[in-house]
Amino acid sequence: MTYQKRLFDEQPDAIDFKLPDADVVLYTNFFSSEESNKLFKSLKETIEWQQDQVKFYGKVMDVPRLTALYGNDTNVYRYSGLTFYPKNWNEDLQFIKKRVESVAKVEFTSCLLNYYRDGRDSMDWHQDNEKELGNNPVIASVTFGAMRTFQLKHLNRTDLNRVDIPLNHGDFLLMQGKTQHFWKHKIPKTKKQIGSRINLTFRVIKH
Numbered sequence: 001m002t003y004q005k006r007l008f009d010e011q012p013d014a015i016d017f018k019l020p021d022a023d024v025v026l027y028t029n030f031f032s033s034e035e036s037n038k039l040f041k042s043l044k045e046t047i048e049w050q051q052d053q054v055k056f057y058g059k060v061m062d063v064p065r066l067t068a069l070y071g072n073d074t075n076v077y078r079y080s081g082l083t084f085y086p087k088n089w090n091e092d093l094q095f096i097k098k099r100v101e102s103v104a105k106v107e108f109t110s111c112l113l114n115y116y117r118d119g120r121d122s123m124d125w126h127q128d129n130e131k132e133l134g135n136n137p138v139i140a141s142v143t144f145g146a147m148r149t150f151q152l153k154h155l156n157r158t159d160l161n162r163v164d165i166p167l168n169h170g171d172f173l174l175m176q177g178k179t180q181h182f183w184k185h186k187i188p189k190t191k192k193q194i195g196s197r198i199n200l201t202f203r204v205i206k207h
Ligand SMILES: O=C(O)CCC(=O)C(=O)O
Pocket: 112, 114, 123, 128, 141, 150, 167, 185, 187, 199, 201
């Protein structure tokens, strides 16, 4: 598949959430609907999705989503209790990576992909603060497919409300600064009848 450079006649909208102790900006329609449709279908078919398992109170359980890790180097990589054998970038990922790098102004080394098959799939509260990500990591999150709500919660400021951000087909959420030190985030399950969703988080991993 070949891609054309985006024509910036339709500028994506940047929404700065101005959260205390964080830097979170949402670029809606960062990918055109045509690009997003193409990428969603292609990623679904070509990414080597894996079913991870975790031990929970001695019981082995499937995590509620499929995952994959791609990047510059293919050394075995363990984090959040999961083991990954990263694959080399493919054409779709290189295209998406380039586009988000033009805004994030960093060169990403890795991309973690999550495939939420339906509303029963989810990701629980966590911070992306592994030491391999360094201090104040820059994380570029791209969504294709069904809308899911991305929730953010401050770790100790009980006076602050939870922030719910709808992530739609083609949206790009950029998290940086102190975000991962002070806020946790999750993708809750939903009882709504919805289709599948793919999320990509580009990261800089230092070995
Ligand atoms: O699916 C999402 O939008 C979030 C994924 C996420 O938080 C992660 O991969 O660390």
